[in-house]
Amino acid sequence: MELMEIYEAYDLTGCAWSAAQLAGCDPKTVRRYIAIRAAGGNPHQPAPRPKAIDAFLAKIEEKVDRSKGKIRADVVHKDLVAMGFAGSERTTRRAVAEIKAAWKAGRRRVYRPWVPEPGMWLQWDWGEGPRIGERRTQLFCAWLAWSRFRVVIPAWDQTLATLTSCLDAALRRLGGAPTYLLTDNPKTVTIEHIARIAVRHPQIVELGRHYGCVVTTCEPFDPESKGGVEATVKIAKADLVPTHANLRAAYGSFTELETACAAWSEHINGRRHRETHRPPIEMLAEERARLHVLPADPYVLALGAERLVCDDRTVRWGDVRYSVPPGHEGQTVWCRVHGDELVIVGRSGTDEQHGQHGLRELWRHRLSVPGRPRIVDAHYPEHEGGNGPKAPRPRPRTKAEEAFLAIGPGAQAWLIEAAATGVVRIRTKMARAVELASLLGAARVDEALGLAAINGRFAEADLASICDHLALHEHAGENTRVDEAHSVQPGTASWAAFSNTNSVKGDHS
Template structure:
């Protein structure tokens, strides 16, 4: 801009001039804040990059809670910053420290503050319910005043450079296990900042009797959602599909999820339980659900199979009636006749059924023998069976066969 206005000098001269004439701002002074034992703790989140689990990348976050007087801390790595995860980490911190401080100082997190106008604050109702259960007072610090929670900010810096830097780990559980040992052996063994003659763990033992006692039961921090499946017996949660009984398809269910378990409830009755998957795009199935669906589908296929035989072959109705009069196993004969229908076609099967009825040879084996005899007389190749896996979803699938005469015509055209 200066050159456009005709300035011919160097940038160095401009910097020197600005340095001489820039107004000098006075450094802001801060009060030293001191607290009593058991009076306050400071809480915050910290980001530590991302963690790959299978084919998914999850954010790696650390929950950090520091007792303001003893500087004892609790930290835990998690894969989400949801409200449920936030409250769950509070519960674990209270248990690890042996009590609850009377107030907790927060940044203006959305999990804590829904709306703020000056000193007028609307807290998240779930956090207020949690605070009432443990009898502490939530206190957000002033906006853009990170110095008010400097103890937790310094603890995060300490955690980031003393523990996490260059550390190797195999999983989230391994990382948290190493973190617990580091807190016990290193963080709590360091000198107390305000009294270097004592250690942090000694100050914690002195502060612990002054913390509020834990309630008789822990606060429920599970994710609770109402959802329903589509036409398939699966419900989707956090990018993964979890199986449910096929009788509950499209019905509203209640999902209750912790950081390790996913439960599905029909009213108050638990209908499914799965280990929570932190990967994405996975399908978690219960063998009982698949077995019940397969048994149900086999019965349905049996009824639909009889209708298909009747529609394809006029003699099928009389043949099935003859099987029933002999107390034959209809499901087995129907399944075999359907396989013959797929392999030989409706015209050949109708001819074999008519011949079998006229001879009194009532049975799927007799029909199969007549079909094979007819193919040998016509000098046709034998029908080869297709081997399928044991998965009931594959075995119960119905595929409509198509004519291959177009390919046969191509072969005849190329032959000499």
């Protein structure tokens, strides 16, 4: 039987008894449905029946209201049993669930939809990144609200210097700065609350002034104000942190994590967003027109901690000395840790646009431990040889020394080698060399002195002998150093023959 047939038959006849005959049902059924229609009710909804818990509903409502919807059904059931309720706990649970739903319906918090504007909001937050070895990492996540462009930068910690460096890198990756920088209330941004008013960190206020932005914080438990970056953190952790779900291998170094974060950002910003139906990279190109220009130099806190370059051309970081390129002695530089490296930034050159010294990266060192300084030989061009013995430099103090060294570089080499070898009567031999230079010419004597130094010929007549050899031969020939393999001492082979002769004579005798 169709309900509409009953209504149609009653509207035709106007009589419940006649409509029942036409519809094929009982007249009382016709009267009941007509009464429900006349009262504006729902004929398909069953009529409520009295329940055993109806007498206790007022008490349940009281408990739900006093607990602000937090009380558990099992606690309510114990109280009702003590009051004489004989029903089951299942009945109590159903009643408590209905009353809680009604209580929350009248107190539900309604959020106003947050509609972003281009060039206005950049949100950032932190998420715990993967471990590299036994060391924890952090993921700095930024979200440009209108274009939905995401930036993820790995870091070792959440300190103020690291935060400033990450913000500067994110803004330069976006190509401009928005009006507001929004985050939650960490100690690096909000140092305390007074009457629930957030007190900003002075360095963060200066950072905002440097980039032309207003740093603001969201209200607690307000998903509409910072939900975009919260989703960015959730997605980045799900994709970048190795788990059994994504089967990503562990990272061997901080550089691998940086490469993975850059690839993730490029991938997610290049695909179609479900909200705008456009890739964020395309929308960022439009939003850049609403971003204001960034200053040429980053905020000084982003460069790291200040260090003074000592006279030995080094800075100290973590009780370890690191060398700095020449030209910065006595100047202030900035040091910060980036991955496994120490980045040293200083002022060098002149900025033509601003007329002042510009900032640039001076050097990067691998991090070390106390007792193992990082010294680069290229930073000390005036000290050749590193930590080895320093080659002596002849500096004449008398006229005789000046005359000898004026012969040429060969004379300098001869003096250095002769002094190191412990040659005696050096001054006499130097005077003899000066006499030969006046007779034979300084060039020939200088060449002879150089050959003598190379071959270790420092005897009285060696210099004159080498000069005679150079006069007879155009080229010096192969250098032969005096040693036991090239001795002028006659051998004993002839004595062996003489011994054999004597032995033969003895046999005949």
